[in-house]
Amino acid sequence: MKGVLNKVLKIDLTAGTCSSEEVPDKVYEYFLGGAGMAAYYMWKECPAGTTAFNPANRLTFAAGSLNGVAQSGAGKWSAGAISPVFNLNSDSAATASFGIAMKQAGFDAVVTYGRSDKPVYVVVDDGRAEIKPAGDIWGTDAYQAEDSIHAREGDDYEIVTIGQAGERGVRFANIQTRKKSFLGRCGLGAVMGSKMLKGVAVRGKKQLDYHDAEEIKRLNTQINKRVLEIDKDKPEWLQIKKVGTALATELFAPQGNLPLKNYSLADWPEGVEAWHASNYHKELQVTPWPCKFCVIQCHNKAHVTEGPYAYEGKGPEYESFAMMGFNTLCKDVKAISYACELANLYSMDTISLGVIIAFAMECYEKGLITKEDTYGIDLTWGNDEGVVEFTKKIGMRADGLGYLLGEGTKIAAEALGRGAMDWAVQMKGQEIAAHNWRAQYISALNYCTGVASGPNHERGNSQHIWVGHIRLPEWGIDEVENEERWSWENAGDRNAKFHDYCNVINSVGHCKFQEFRGYTLTDLTNSINAATGLNWDLDDLRRSGERITTLQKILNIRYGWKKADDFAYPKRFMEPVTEGPAAGKIPVGLDNAILEYYGIRGWDSDGKPTPELIQRLGMEDYTD
Ligand code: SF4
Structure with missing residues (x-):
């Protein structure tokens, strides 16, 4: 198969050895690469009973078959492991150029396992790999670590690193690359830290070989032009190159989709004004900072x-x-942006961190914690300085409350007791992201049923049917009525399609933001075919997504998922707000919708893949 190298690098951190192995074409035909490849290596090598911080856990960095193609969005790559947040299968995606450089170094993936007895980093240079001591950079932040490795090895490496939070086991620690892109969710940075692995650096000169280079060129020109033009007639503050994803404030506020005051408030006009894209632009003086080949350019500096x-x-x-x-009801744009950058330096997921600080603020308001617990910091709602200071306490694992909050909202709520679980907005241990289920019920269904990375807004982003106006017409999701956002009709089918679509995107190595700009499933299929020679149609594309989702489900069952986990959603899901666009809306009927989803997926009433599904997907070799 073209577009891939059929070669994976294995790093045994216990033995201190590096080796490589061949991967047959069938694995790519079934699971593509990226998130699918990470799941494949867990399935192949990581037995039942393994938990996140066990040396047997596989932390796999994997590129996709589209990485290296000069197409807008084709720089995305993934990593996967058992998550310390929910101890099941997980993956996370980042952009920049690490995936492309990994392939140029000669490998589709780097699988790390075991545990070093001292801090190390890994250097992969044009087909050769070496494990090197990192004792002197252990303890530095993630950006300093990248600078140190560059200074030693050369500026032309693409590098991933962790900061102090990853080293010290903050359960939602992330992994960064290029000081701008993050394997954000699921705590993969803590897995990396548990292996005493501070960084991985890759570079190489390998020319990547694609099935039909001329067709790729034609597609790239046509797609990049179309994707670029879509913003041109939009108002300035809805143009992504100008303000990045800050444009979402203007889109989401009128829908009631924002997370306000630990998801307890309907509306916050002064906050919406403060975080309006025009103010974001003015306060932060942002300039575009795009990933390789991207014409959309949502990242900014x-x-x-x-x-x-x-x-x-x-x-x-x-x-x-x-x-x-x-x-947290904080509206000082500079202070909160600074806190986010601190989180990046320590290497923490800002989604989980924001939920946890808001949770702590609610505990403070309700008297469960006092200034004696908070190091004297005032944790009242809206205290920007408090958010900055608590980011430091959690990132450095300060003794006491800072340490406890680094364990995640679920563990913290269990420890604090006295009803704290009632306002812990988490599921399976992972904090809920910034899409409000009251604005469209389908996100609640997605959070409950996701198998790729627990409850995750971007591993089945069906909420975007309404909040982002994304359709998948080639798979039968076309125009919808606004009122359908509060209906379960078709929700299971739509949710399943978005789960499979996200799995394809995260496995082939493409950025989902292109789809906001008119990139279609047909574009994706044509690009995969030109790169690999697979000659797929749109049904093959769906089947590929189904196979990856099914493998992830098999893994979750292996690592201890129980049906009850899908129904243990936060109490706040069923608490309405009284004003605003989503007033009175709560996802009543969610339990039935989950069961319906099981049926649509081809799972039995216990949420497990049926033999018929396994047979239809040709996955008999992949069951446990
Ligand atoms: S849209 Fe944003 S995240 Fe996606 S490739 Fe472009 S700059 Fe990177």
Whole structure:
């Protein structure tokens, strides 16, 4: 098969050895690469009984068959492991150029396992790999670690690193690359830290070989032009190149989709004004900072030159400032953006962090914790400085409350007791992201049934049918009525299609934001065919998504998933707000919708794949 190298690098951190192995074409035909490849290696090598911090856990960095193609969005790549947040299968995706460089170094994936007895980093240089000591960079933040590895090995490496939070086992620690993109969710940074692995650096000169180079060129020209043009007639503050995903504030506020005050409030006009894209642009002085080949350019760089929150670095994305700002009722754009950048340095997921700080604020309001617990920090709603200071306490694992909150909302709520679980907005241990189920019920269904990475807004982003106006017409999701956002009719089918679609995208190595700009399933199929020679149609594309979803489900069952987990959604899901566009809306009927979803997927009433499904997908070799 073209577009891939059929070769994977294995790093045994216990033995301190590096080796490589061949991967047959069939694995790529079934699971594509990226998230699918990470799941495949867990299935192949990681037995039942393994937990996140066990050396047997596989942390796999994997590129997709589209990585290297000069198409807008084709820089995305993934990593996967058993998550320390919910101890099941998980994956997370990042952009920048690490996946492309990994292939240029000669490997489709790097599988790390075992545990080193001292800090190390891995260097992969044009087909050769070496494990090197990292004792002197252990303890530094994630950006300093990247700088140190660059200084030692050369500026032309693409590098992933963790900061202090990853080293010290904050359960929602992330992994960064290029100081701008993050394997954000599921705590993969803590898995990396548990292996004493501070960084991985890759570079190479391998020319990538695709099935039909001329067709790829034609597709790239046509797609990149179309994707680029879609913003041109939009108002300035809805143009992504200008403000990144900050445009979401203007889109989501009128729908009631924002997370406000630990998801307990309907509306917050002054906050919406403060976080309006025009103010975001003015306060942070952002400039585009795109990933390789991308014409959309949602990533931006902030330039805050004065004041206590001066910094130059990542301009926060919607999910980051929504959880750290809206959810805590903080409206100082510079302070919250600075807190987000601190989280990046320590290597923490800003979605989970924002939920946890809001949870702590509610505990403070209700008297479960006091200034004696908070190091004297005032944790009242809207205290921007409190968010900054608590980011430091959690990131550095300060003794006491900072440490406890680094365990995640579920463990913290269990420890605090006294009803705290009632306002812990988490499922299976993972905090809920910045899409409000009251604005469209389908996100609640997605959070409950996701198998790729627990409850995750981007591993089955069906909420975007309404909140982002995404359709998948080639798979039968076309125009919808606005009122359908509060209906279960067709929700199971739509949710399943979006789960499979996200799995294909995260496995082939493409960025979902292109779809907001008119990139279609047909574009995706044509691009896969031109790169690989697979000659798929749209049904083959769906089947591929189904296979990846099914493999993830098999893994979750192996690692201990129980049906009851899908029904243990946060109490707040069923608490209505009294004002605003989603007033009175709660996802009543969710339990039935989950069961319906099982049936639509070809799972039995216990949520397990049926023999008929396994047979239809040709996956008899992949069952446990
Ligand atoms: S849309 Fe954003 S995240 Fe996606 S490739 Fe472009 S700059 Fe990167």
